[in-house]
Amino acid sequence: MAEPLLQLTELTKHFPLKRRRVVVHAVDGISLSIGEHESLGLVGESGCGKSTAGRLVARLQEPTSGTVSYRGQDISHWSRRRMRPIRSEIQMIFQDPYASLNPRHTVGTIIGGPMEVNGLRPTERGIKELLEIVGLNPEHYNRFPHEFSGGQRQRIGVARALALKPRLIVADEPVSALDVSIQAQVVNLLQRLRREMGIAFLFIAHDLAVVRHFSQRVAVMYLGKIVEIGDRDSLYERPRHPYTHALLSAVPDPDPDTPRRERIRLAGDVPSPVNPPSGCRFRTRCWKARDRCALEEPPLVRLGGNAEGHLTACHFPEAPTTHGSDVVLDPALS
Amino acid sequence: MATVVLPETAEPTVTIGLSPGRIAWRRFKRNRTGVFCFFVSATFFIIAATAPLISLAYGKNAHERYGYRLLDASGYPPPPTGGMSPEFWLGIEPGLGRDVFMQLVFGIRTSLAIALIATVGLMLIGITVGIAAGYLGGRTDYWAGRVIDVLLAFPSQLMLIALVPVVDSMLVGPEEATPTWLRFATLCIVLTALGWAGSARILRSQVLSLREREFVEAAKVSGASPARIIFREILPNLWSPIIVLATWQLPILVGVEAGLGFLGVGLGPDVPDWGRMFLEGVQYYHLDFPYLLWPGLAMLIFIVCFNLMGDAIRDALDPKTKGL
Ligand SMILES: Nc1ncnc2c1ncn2[C@@H]1O[C@H](COP(=O)(O)OP(=O)(O)OP(=O)(O)O)[C@@H](O)[C@H]1O
Ligand SMILES: [Mg+2]
Numbered sequence: 001m002a003e004p005l006l007q008l009t010e011l012t013k014h015f016p017l018k019r020r021r022v023v024v025h026a027v028d029g030i031s032l033s034i035g036e037h038e039s040l041g042l043v044g045e046s047g048c049g050k051s052t053a054g055r056l057v058a059r060l061q062e063p064t065s066g067t068v069s070y071r072g073q074d075i076s077h078w079s080r081r082r083m084r085p086i087r088s089e090i091q092m093i094f095q096d097p098y099a100s101l102n103p104r105h106t107v108g109t110i111i112g113g114p115m116e117v118n119g120l121r122p123t124e125r126g127i128k129e130l131l132e133i134v135g136l137n138p139e140h141y142n143r144f145p146h147e148f149s150g151g152q153r154q155r156i157g158v159a160r161a162l163a164l165k166p167r168l169i170v171a172d173e174p175v176s177a178l179d180v181s182i183q184a185q186v187v188n189l190l191q192r193l194r195r196e197m198g199i200a201f202l203f204i205a206h207d208l209a210v211v212r213h214f215s216q217r218v219a220v221m222y223l224g225k226i227v228e229i230g231d232r233d234s235l236y237e238r239p240r241h242p243y244t245h246a247l248l249s250a251v252p253d254p255d256p257d258t259p260r261r262e263r264i265r266l267a268g269d270v271p272s273p274v275n276p277p278s279g280c281r282f283r284t285r286c287w288k289a290r291d292r293c294a295l296e297e298p299p300l301v302r303l304g305g306n307a308e309g310h311l312t313a314c315h316f317p318e319a320p321t322t323h324g325s326d327v328v329l330d331p332a333l334s
Numbered sequence: 335m336a337t338v339v340l341p342e343t344a345e346p347t348v349t350i351g352l353s354p355g356r357i358a359w360r361r362f363k364r365n366r367t368g369v370f371c372f373f374v375s376a377t378f379f380i381i382a383a384t385a386p387l388i389s390l391a392y393g394k395n396a397h398e399r400y401g402y403r404l405l406d407a408s409g410y411p412p413p414p415t416g417g418m419s420p421e422f423w424l425g426i427e428p429g430l431g432r433d434v435f436m437q438l439v440f441g442i443r444t445s446l447a448i449a450l451i452a453t454v455g456l457m458l459i460g461i462t463v464g465i466a467a468g469y470l471g472g473r474t475d476y477w478a479g480r481v482i483d484v485l486l487a488f489p490s491q492l493m494l495i496a497l498v499p500v501v502d503s504m505l506v507g508p509e510e511a512t513p514t515w516l517r518f519a520t521l522c523i524v525l526t527a528l529g530w531a532g533s534a535r536i537l538r539s540q541v542l543s544l545r546e547r548e549f550v551e552a553a554k555v556s557g558a559s560p561a562r563i564i565f566r567e568i569l570p571n572l573w574s575p576i577i578v579l580a581t582w583q584l585p586i587l588v589g590v591e592a593g594l595g596f597l598g599v600g601l602g603p604d605v606p607d608w609g610r611m612f613l614e615g616v617q618y619y620h621l622d623f624p625y626l627l628w629p630g631l632a633m634l635i636f637i638v639c640f641n642l643m644g645d646a647i648r649d650a651l652d653p654k655t656k657g658l
Contacts (some may be wrong), residue, residue, distance in 0.1 A: 058555050080557065086558035100548035103354055104570035110549075113566070114556030142351050160552065 003072050004033035005168055006057065011066035011076075013052050017274070019103060025273045029066065031300075035167065039201035041211030041232075043247065044221035045270055049097075050204045052169045053221070057202055058092045059083060070168075088118050088164035095173040097153035101145040107131070107156055108141045114163050122163075130159040151182035157234040158189065162305035168200045173208060187214055195248050208247050212236060217309070220244045223273055223281040226300060229310055230310030240310075240317040242280055243282050280315065288316045341492040355573065361650040368646025371639040378636050382443040389440075394433045396606045402431030416624035424628045425456045438629055440606035442636075445595075448521050449587035453524035455573075457580050460533030462571070465564060467534070467540025478534070485531035491593065497524050497597045517601050521594065525587055533579045540575050544568050574651040581644035585637045593634065608633060 009031050015024040034040045042050050055061045057068060064223060068076045083119040091114075091291035093252065094100035101110055111130055112122030119298060134155040147155055154174060161169055171190065175183040193199055205211045211218055212232065219229040220243060228241040236322040239245045266285050271277055280298050283289035292315050300313040305320040352360070362368055381388065389395050401422055404411060409429045411417030416425030416434070424434040477633035501520045502512050512520075544550065545568070553567050588608075594600045595609020603610070608629055615626030 055551075060551055061553055078557070084557060087555075090555070092552065092555045094548040094550055094552065099551055102549040102567055102570070104573075106353075113553065113558070117553075117558045117562065144353055146354065147350065157552070164556065247587075331369045 005036045005071060006034040006202070007067075007069040008032050008053075008057070009067045009069070010054060011053070011068060012064045013049070013056055013061060014064045022274050025276055027056065028276070030221070030224075031066075032219055032224050032226065032229060034200050034202060036167070037194070037198045037200055037229045038217065039203055039215040041208075041215030041218040042204045042221060043104045043208050043218060044206065046202045046206060047270060047273065049224040050206070050221055051172050052093070054172045054202060054204050055155075057168075059092055060092075084118075087166045088114075089153070090122060090162040091164055091166040091169050093154075093157050093161050093169060093174045096177050098177075099148050099159060100157050101153055104128055105146055106142050106144055107136075107148075110145070110156060111160050111163050114160060118164060120164075122309065127159075127163075133193075134159045135185075141263050149182075149285055150178050151186060154178060155185050155189065158186075158193070162193065162197075165197075166199060168202065170204070172204045173206065174203075175191075175215070176206065183210065188245050190214065207250065208236070220247065223270065225281055225313070227282060227314070228310075228312045229300070230312075231307060234307035234310045235316040238306070238310075238320040240306060241282075241314045242286050242288055242313040242318060242322060245318050280313070290316065356651045358574075362646055365467045365646045365649065368643055368650070373642055374635065374639040378442060378632075379446060381439055382446040385439045385443040389436060392436065393463075394436050396436040397432065397604065399431040400433055405429075405431050405512050410618070410621050413621065414623070416622045418624060425622075425624050426626060428614070434625060434628060437606045437611060438632060439607075441608040441611055441629065442632065444518075444573060444601065444606060445588055445591050445608040446516065448525065448591050449584055451522045451526035452529060453580055456530040456583065457533060457576060459526065459530035460537055460579070461576065463530065464537025465533040465541050465568065465572075467561070468538040469545055469564060469568070475538070477658070479573040482531040482535050482626030484534070485528065488528075490528045491590070493528055494524055494590070494594060495597060495599050498594070499526070512602075514602055514605050519536065520592065521600070525590065529583065530631065533583065536579060537572060540572060541568060544571055544604050578648045578651065579645065581640065581647055583643075585640040588633070588640075589637065591624065 010029045011027060011058065012030070013027040015026055016022075017024060030053060032040065042053060044050050056063050059078070061204060064075050066076070067074045068120070070090065072087075075083065105113070106122070108122075108127050108205065111127050115126075124141065129139055131138045136152060136155050136159070141146075145156065145284065151165060154177075167193040174190065175186050187210060190203075193215075196200060201215070203211060203215050208218070208220075208233070217229065217231055218235050219226050220235075220241065221227070224242050225310050228235065228244045232239075235244065236248065239248055246266050248266040257264060260317070264287075268285050271281070271284055277284050277294070278297075279295050280286070280289070280293040283293040286293070296315065298313045298315045301313045302308070302310060303312050303314075303320075304315055306312065345529070394400055402415060403413065404417055405428070406412070409430075411426040415549055416428075418425040422433055424438060427434055427437060427647050432494070445633070449480060463478050463482075467475040498517075498520055501524055502517065505516055505520065548562055550567050552561050558566070591600070592607075592609030592612060594614045595607045595611075598613070600609050601607050609627040615629060620628040
């Protein structure tokens, strides 16, 4: 494959907490890549560092160590000025549609803002076109955010991200704050944009259901680390990490008549990222944990029986037959 | 008064395309007390601004001793009206025989001018320090915070009394008499210098929460400069607290300025001053009550109305008070 659009290498972000002289290990050495036009889903429970990872990619935060490379250039510590030429190429969609639009600006000003900053002259026609693309009435161009519903506001946020014709969009839980009935509409909109404009996505979500329809590849995060990453089908059909397995079992089944779906309830809470457990971070909640898990950190590797590109960090992985189907070995292996 | 309420005046509900500021203005206009108090307060400012014209129309000024010959042997105007007559609307000043109405009009002019200038000055400093501390954070925030702590901890009335002569003597040699304009400037400077801390602290906390909002991050992702973020994204969201703080500060400063006049560190005896009228009024009140009554009544009306107007503005700006 050609050079990926985005490559994260051992990316780490620690937040020192001054008062107690401790460090929050928000993101702890994650590596992944996103190809041109590709959508990667990043999934994990609340507080596991997904947003921090997204903000590192969007250069809203400086990494503690590791690199963010965009089209082969290491941009991890570039200044605002240096970022200028590629600023327009990486955009972001935010989680909270109520906080992400300035209540004092009209929709036109909000969408035109990024263009102005980048020396493009926002025209009324251009902005109306963008509104049309995201499925809003172009005549609402002079209205203020408070006149729109949550879903409409999120569409405005999408239009703002599109205004600069980005090649990569970091979408940080873009539908989590929306009504379930509206979530699908917004996901479909993003899906259409991805197909029609060839925009690559880092799509952050806290459950696997939303991501399934949107991303070709999925990475599962737990306490600042990637525990499993792989192609969608491989990961959903044959999850190897117990945590992925547990997350998948929490996904509501679209067909209520399938009776024999076990549900795994994870015991306890996520441990504090200030003092992550030694070895495998998931071991404190894992039903398969043994001594080795506390001593040795499992590397993120391709296990036997995994498809290519499907990496798992576990000493005692699940059998690759979780969903009842027979083991289908990767053709490349046989 | 109106006897019929026409249905179309009932409730303007069309808010399409209105900015939050315009909506707040509509809400304010619906608050009768607020609007009434707005007009009363505005009248005071109009009186202050047009004092020379009023003087022309009235036919007297604030310094000539028109009524001197009407005072009795011990210097009091004829009781019980304090010399009120068609010629002297609000009576005659005891001692000097100047016209009380003109004293009051020009006194209001002086007091409101000082209070207004000081309010603008301290809001400018408060906004600058608040934004700098809140947005830059770190050391700037730390030191700004310490200075604010010190200023807020000081008993500012005492500081004012102590500082006015000090600033005066820094600007004028000890032998020279202090010119009136200089004393005026001193008062404005001292009131500004001692008054900005409260606003700065409140605005800082506002900036602190605005800075973390996602629309600011969105601006950063588009590559916006810090200046653009401050002026285009944060400042427009500060107008509400700025207006509320300013309407809260101004009547306080009117009171403080009057207090200074009352304590004798205000302007000189030949400059009409609302506060000094109290000082003298209190001295003479048993024999000439109207001389205390008029400035007192005027100040009471002004401060109450201005505060009620401030409350109405706050209600209009705070969307939580009404569902919209
Ligand atoms: N600026 C910060 N300072 C200190 N700690 C932070 C900061 N930002 C995030 N954290 C901590 O880092 C950890 C990861 O936070 P992050 O927001 O990335 O999680 P998340 O996976 O996006 O969670 P959610 O699903 O709730 O959005 C959390 O424990 C959080 O408290
Ligand atoms: Mg998050």
